[in-house]
Structures are given as C-alpha cells and as structure tokens.
Amino acid sequence: xxxxxxxxxxxxxxxxxxxxxxxxxxxxxxxxxxxxxxxxxxxxxxxxxxxxxxxxxxxxxxxxxxxxxxxxxxxxxxxxxxxxxxxxxxxxxxxxxxxxxxxxxxxxxxxxxxxxxxxxxxxxxxxxxxxxxxxxxxxxxxxxxxxxxxxxxxxxxxxxxxxxxxxxxxxxxxxxxxxxxxxxxxxxxxxxxxxxxxxxxxxxxxxxxxxxxxxxxxxxxxxxxxxxxxxxxxxxxxxxxxxxxxxxxxxxxxxxxxxxxxxxxxxxxxxxxxxxxxxxxxxxxxxxxxxxxxxxxxxxxxxxxxxxxxxxxxxxxxxxxxxxxxxxxxxxxxxxxxxxxxxxxxxxxxxxxxxxxxxxxxxxxxxxxxxxxxxxxxxxxxxxxxxxxxxxxxxxxxxxxxxxxxxxxxxxxxxxxxxxxxxxxxxxxxxxxxxxxxxxxxxxxxxxxxxxxxxxxxxxxxxxx
RNA sequence: GGCGCGGUAGCCAAGUGGUAAGGCGGAGGUCUGCAAAACCUCUAUUCAUCGGUUCGAUUCCGAUCCGCGCCUCCA
Numbered sequence: 001x002x003x004x005x006x007x008x009x010x011x012x013x014x015x016x017x018x019x020x021x022x023x024x025x026x027x028x029x030x031x032x033x034x035x036x037x038x039x040x041x042x043x044x045x046x047x048x049x050x051x052x053x054x055x056x057x058x059x060x061x062x063x064x065x066x067x068x069x070x071x072x073x074x075x076x077x078x079x080x081x082x083x084x085x086x087x088x089x090x091x092x093x094x095x096x097x098x099x100x101x102x103x104x105x106x107x108x109x110x111x112x113x114x115x116x117x118x119x120x121x122x123x124x125x126x127x128x129x130x131x132x133x134x135x136x137x138x139x140x141x142x143x144x145x146x147x148x149x150x151x152x153x154x155x156x157x158x159x160x161x162x163x164x165x166x167x168x169x170x171x172x173x174x175x176x177x178x179x180x181x182x183x184x185x186x187x188x189x190x191x192x193x194x195x196x197x198x199x200x201x202x203x204x205x206x207x208x209x210x211x212x213x214x215x216x217x218x219x220x221x222x223x224x225x226x227x228x229x230x231x232x233x234x235x236x237x238x239x240x241x242x243x244x245x246x247x248x249x250x251x252x253x254x255x256x257x258x259x260x261x262x263x264x265x266x267x268x269x270x271x272x273x274x275x276x277x278x279x280x281x282x283x284x285x286x287x288x289x290x291x292x293x294x295x296x297x298x299x300x301x302x303x304x305x306x307x308x309x310x311x312x313x314x315x316x317x318x319x320x321x322x323x324x325x326x327x328x329x330x331x332x333x334x335x336x337x338x339x340x341x342x343x344x345x346x347x348x349x350x351x352x353x354x355x356x357x358x359x360x361x362x363x364x365x366x367x368x369x370x371x372x373x374x375x376x377x378x379x380x381x382x383x384x385x386x387x388x389x390x391x392x393x394x395x396x397x398x399x400x401x402x403x404x405x406x407x408x409x410x411x412x413x414x415x416x417x418x419x420x421x422x423x424x425x426x427x428x429x430x431x432x433x434x435x436x437x438x439x440x441x442x443x444x445x446x447x448x449x450x451x452x453x454x455x456x457x458x459x460x461x462x463x464x465x
Numbered sequence: 466g467g468c469g470c471g472g473u474a475g476c477c478a479a480g481u482g483g484u485a486a487g488g489c490g491g492a493g494g495u496c497u498g499c500a501a502a503a504c505c506u507c508u509a510u511u512c513a514u515c516g517g518u519u520c521g522a523u524u525c526c527g528a529u530c531c532g533c534g535c536c537u538c539c540a
Contacts, residue, residue: 044540231540316489
C-alpha cells in the first residue's frame with residue numbers, strides 16, 4: 001500500500017511518494033543547543049525517526065537534514081552569562097544531544113548543519129529577497145521580510161494576515177516594521193550580542209531564526225524537497241515564514257509535505273520547571289529508565305495525538321517490552337540454528353498488516369496491535385509444538401525486519417556474570433537433589449544480585465530484573 | 466477574537482454507518498517442587514452530553530459542556 005501522510009498544508013491525508021521516485025528529501029527542525037533537550041523535544045525526534053525508518057522500509061532512500069540552531073537570543077545570553085565563547089558553550093549541548101539520540105536509538109540523519117556554519121548562505125538568500133523587493137532594511141540596519149509584499153502568506157497556518165494581531169511578546173523596538181507580522185531576516189548588532197556578529201552588505205549583525213532553515217534546506221536538499229517536519233508549535237510563525245522567504249526567493253514550491261507532531265504533556269499538564277514535571281532524557285535515565293523504554297513510551301502514541309507522559313506509562317512500556325523480549329527469545333531458542341523457512345500460516349498475514357498500518361499516516365497503535373497479535377499466536381504455536389525451527393527462524397527474521405522500523409525490540413541482552421552462572425549451577429544441583437530450601441535460597445541470592453531465574457525445558461535461564 | 470486538536474473500560478490507546486483492536490493493570494484457572502514465563506477464561510450492553518439524519522451512529526450533521534495547543538523565535 002502506498003503511504004499516506006497527513007499534510008498540514010492540505011489539512012488532509014495525502015498519498016506520498018518522493019518527487020523523483022527514489023529518494024525522500026526530508027528536513028526536520030532540530031534543537032536549539034543552549035540547554036539539554038527535554039522529553040517533549042525528543043518526542044518530535046522519535047517521531048521523525050519512525051518516519052525516516054518507515055520510509056526506508058518502503059524501499060526509498062532517505063536524505064534527512066536536521067539543523068542545529070546555535071545562535072539566537074537565548075544562546076547568546078546564556079553563553080555570555082557563562083563567560084564562554086558561543087561555540088564552546090553550544091558544543092556541550094550538541095554533544096549531549098547526540099548522546100541522547102543514541103540512547104533513544106534514533107538513527108543519524110545524513111546532515112546536521114549548524115546555523116553558524118551557514119551564515120554566508122543566509123546572507124545570499126536575504127540578498128535575493130532584497131533584490132526581488134520582498135525584504136526591506138530598517139533604520140537600525142535590520143532586514144525584515146514584508147508579508148504584505150508576498151500574496152501567499154498564511155497558507156500553511158491558514159491565518160489571514162490582516163487579522164494578525166500583536167502578541168504579548170512583541171518587542172517595543174520593533175515599531176519600524178511595515179506590518180506587525182513582518183519578521184526579521186537579519187538582526188542588526190547591539191552590545192548584548194558581544195562578539196557574535198557577521199558582516200553583511202547591509203550592515204553588521206546576525207541572522208534571524210527562520211532564515212537558517214530555508215538556507216540550509218536549500219543547500220542540502222535543493223530549492224524544492226519532499227517533507228518538512230517539526231512540532232505543531234512551529235506551524236506558525238516558523239514554518240509559515242520559511243515558506244514565505246523560500247518561495248519568494250526561488251519562485252518554486254518549497255516543501256511538498258508538512259508533517260507536524262503534537263505536544264507532550266506530563267501528568268496532564270504542560271511541562272514546566274515550576275510544576276516539577278519537567279524532564280530531560282538524562283533526568284529519566286537517572287531514575288532508572290532505559291533509553292529503549294523511553295523510546296517506546298514516546299513512540300507508542302500516534303504522532304498527531306497529544307501524548308500524556310507519566311511514570312505509569314513508562315512502567316507499561318517496560319512490561320510490554322519484557323513481553324516482546326520474552327517472545328523473541330522463545331522463538332530464537334525454538335529456531336536454534338535453523339535457516340528461516342517461509343512464514344508459517346499463523347504469521348503470513350502479518351507483514352502486510354504491519355506495513356499497511358504504518359502506511360496509514362504512521363498508525364503506530366495499529367502496527368503494535370499487529371505485533372502483539374503475532375506474539376499471541378506465536379506463543380501459542382510454541383506452546384503447542386507447532387512452531388518448527390524453520391518457522392521460528394522465519395518469524396524471528398520478520399520481527400527483526402519490523403525492528404528496523406520500530407527500534408525497540410533488540411533488548412541488548414546482558415550476559416550473566418560468572419558468579420551468577422555459578423549460583424545458577426548450584427541451584428540446579430540442589431533441585432536435582434530435590435533440596436528445595438537450598439534451591440530457593442540460591443534463587444533469592446540471584447534475585448539480590450538482580451537476576452531472575454526461569455526454569456525451562458532447556459534448563460534454567462537467567463534474566464536481568 | 467482567530468486558527469487547530471481532543472474527550473472510547475482502572476490507566477494508555479486504535480477503529481468502523483451494521484453492532485467496540487491492542488498494551489498495561491486486575492480476577493480465576495492450566496503448567497511448575499514452588500516460582501518465573503507462557504497459555505486459557507473473565508475484566509466497556511458501551512464510545513463526554515443533548516438533539517438531528519438513517520432501517521441502523523461510537524462512527525455523519527448541529528448544539529452544549531469539559532480539557533488542551535498555537536497566534537513573533539517553545540518540538
């Protein structure tokens with residue numbers, strides 16, 4: 001089935017294929033590296049990772065770009081407060097960001113351009129906009145995009161530009177703009193910028209926020225590309241402004257599909273430090289949750305659905321993953337060294353069901369339903385002895401192919417240490433001697449070391465608690 | 466005020482104009498020395514409320530109530 005994605009531009013699901021039929025060119029709005037990313041941010045990145053992996057499973061190549069915003073008001077302010085050069089300050093957080101991506105099993109994008117490495121591209125793009133009459137210079141040397149000079153403004157967010165009213169956060173010093181919703185392409189230098197400054201033909205300063213995404217997407221993906229994603233809060237103004245400045249400059253359609261993921265709340269409330277419900281990935285890992293568990297928690301709710309993140313839901317993720325691990329382990333032992341045969345009858349429908357679920361705008365709940373249905377019938381087959389080694393091997397291969405999309409199955413087994421193996425051996429001996437008290441004592445000792453014993457037909461197995 | 470999303474079992478969460486997937490949790494049972502895991506059975510006569518359309522609506526339409534997001538740099 002051909003994938004269908006909900007395109008914010010159309011406010012409807014639309015059939016998707018890459019424009020050139022082979023390679024999906026995708027731009028994903030990335031982090032502002034002035035602090036550790038929080039789990040709300042990672043919800044978006046996990047969604048984009050699922051999208052990326054699913055597109056690959058459809059047989060397409062993917063070229064993904066994720067920007068690193070390493071210059072903006074907050075970043076400058078914080079780096080100056082820390083007494084560090086901008087680069088030094090942001091490196092801490094971009095390094096942490098990549099470590100967090102790894103923990104969440106998020107595949108690397110092809111490009112992670114940093115804004116500060118692409119200022120010349122931005123200057124060139126702004127110059128094009130000035131030359132074409134879409135942008136104007138204000139008295140202080142800033143450059144603004146004039147939305148009244150661009151007819152199509154407001155198409156994505158469906159805002160009427162005449163209806164835009166001033167928000168609470170409009171700075172006092174922006175009176176020079178032609179229209180309130182005009183946005184800065186270039187901000188003239190002032191003393192709070194310190195040494196964060198570039199020379200441009202119209203004066204010294206630094207780029208506005210929106211322009212980096214236009215300039216960097218064009219550099220790596222071309223002036224038109226397939227998919228642009230971000231959090232729903234980016235629809236307006238960020239993505240609206242990207243479209244305006246990009247299409248005004250090139251005269252070409254910018255992104256064909258716009259996918260936006262909904263926000264995450266914690267315990268039903270917006271995350272905030274004052275409520276004590278604000279978590280970075282690091283915070284959760286320190287509480288003993290694995291990256292895989294957190295990934296499952298973030299992944300298992302449809303991306304356009306608001307996600308209520310709770311510790312109960314993490315516990316549910318842990319249990320669900322244990323069930324999946326157990327199933328894969330049972331199948332692997334049933335398979336032994338057998339080569340995969342054709343899928344057994346009880347699994348034959350599964351691959352198409354799984355693909356079709358995700359092809360329907362990444363319906364992850366339906367896809368997980370297919371997965372758990374397979375676990376159910378598969379466990380039954382193993383119990384009844386119907387699963388022949390070649391069958392089991394085929395289903396293991398199927399699970400592994402699904403996991404290239406989901407990225408949650410492979411548990412990263414921890415081999416039991418020698419001491420635990422010895423305790424398990426002693427317990428086996430005690431059991432053979434029907435010395436149940438000693439066997440249970442040894443099981444307790446293993447439990448204290450964090451190991452759970454399972455007696456199976458193949459002998460005792462040790463699993464991490 | 467404008468744009469938009471959502472209200473489905475104890476919790477999370479799909480879904481369809483024809484009678485409610487799946488996960489977690491809970492109860493009972495099988496297996497086991499006991500466990501663990503797995504399996505079996507049960508756990509929403511009902512999908513926020515009220516109207517309407519229809520042979521029939523949780524699913525379509527309207528209204529109401531409630532919760533939430535964005536409206537200048539927050540994924």
